[in-house]
Amino acid sequence: MPELFGHTRARVAARHALITPDNHVNSTVPGITGATVVILINEALGAKFAQTLVTFRRGGSASFGQTEVQTFGYVLRGGVTVRLGGKRRRCGAEGFFYVPAGQVCELGAPKAGTQVMLFRKKYVALAGAPAPRAIIGDAANIKGTPFLGDPAASLQVLLPDEPAFDLAVNVFAYQPGGHLPFVEVHVMEHGLVMLAGEGVYRLEDSWYPVRAGDAIWMAPYCAQWFVAMGRQPARYLYYKDVNR
Ligand code: UGY
Ligand code: MN
Numbered sequence: 001m002p003e004l005f006g007h008t009r010a011r012v013a014a015r016h017a018l019i020t021p022d023n024h025v026n027s028t029v030p031g032i033t034g035a036t037v038v039i040l041i042n043e044a045l046g047a048k049f050a051q052t053l054v055t056f057r058r059g060g061s062a063s064f065g066q067t068e069v070q071t072f073g074y075v076l077r078g079g080v081t082v083r084l085g086g087k088r089r090r091c092g093a094e095g096f097f098y099v100p101a102g103q104v105c106e107l108g109a110p111k112a113g114t115q116v117m118l119f120r121k122k123y124v125a126l127a128g129a130p131a132p133r134a135i136i137g138d139a140a141n142i143k144g145t146p147f148l149g150d151p152a153a154s155l156q157v158l159l160p161d162e163p164a165f166d167l168a169v170n171v172f173a174y175q176p177g178g179h180l181p182f183v184e185v186h187v188m189e190h191g192l193v194m195l196a197g198e199g200v201y202r203l204e205d206s207w208y209p210v211r212a213g214d215a216i217w218m219a220p221y222c223a224q225w226f227v228a229m230g231r232q233p234a235r236y237l238y239y240k241d242v243n244r
Pocket of ligand 2: 184186190224
């Protein structure tokens with residue numbers, strides 16, 4: 001539903017931001033063709049990573065890699081063929097891939113309207129830890145676990161929790177009324193997209209009604225809390241820097 005003429009739910013503050021689907025403006029990004037690309041979060045906001053929404057047309061393609069930047073991609077809807085690490089796999093909705101820095105990944109043969117959310121960050125190596133491996137997976141095969149014992153807040157961890165990885169990407173699912181158990185304040189940064197449902201996100205000293213399609217940036221130490229509302233479960237996908 002379009003928002004009221006001349007109004008927006010978007011807010012860009014010094015240490016957090018909310019971008020709604022009504023705010024999207026496309027960018028041309030080298031390496032991505034036959035697609036609209038919206039850079040939701042990047043260094044221009046003050047973030048240390050980029051979160052980008054790619055919506056493919058039929059025949060579109062993308063290639064990433066062979067740089068110091070690693071890429072995590074999550075298929076929001078549709079389907080696309082992923083070539084990575086010597087493998088070629090079709091990823092449908094909830095499929096994901098992880099491209100380590102220095103490796104190449106090609107996306108092709110998308111169904112028209114396929115949407116992929118990308119999180120990209122410069123890799124920080126750790127002395128003594130091996131380089132992370134390429135991964136193609138499916139969130140549908142990853143079990144959620146109750147967050148801090150609460151069955152109304154279930155967490156799926158998509159990447160291995162190993163020192164080689166300096167980022168995590170997780171899916172949080174909340175039953176209506178489910179909430180983060182306390183207001184988090186932490187050194188890790190987040191990029192987030194609401195996948196389903198609605199709720200209220202507290203960011204620093206502001207409370208925002210949010211729903212599917214909304215993207216949020218939280219700088220390190222941004223106070224954060226979420227409560228799911230409405231009749232459907234709420235789910236969000238989020239990025240976090242870890243292990244360094
Ligand atoms: O992993 C996290 O820090 C998570 N609990 N944060 C959040 O959902 N805002
Ligand atoms: Mn957090």
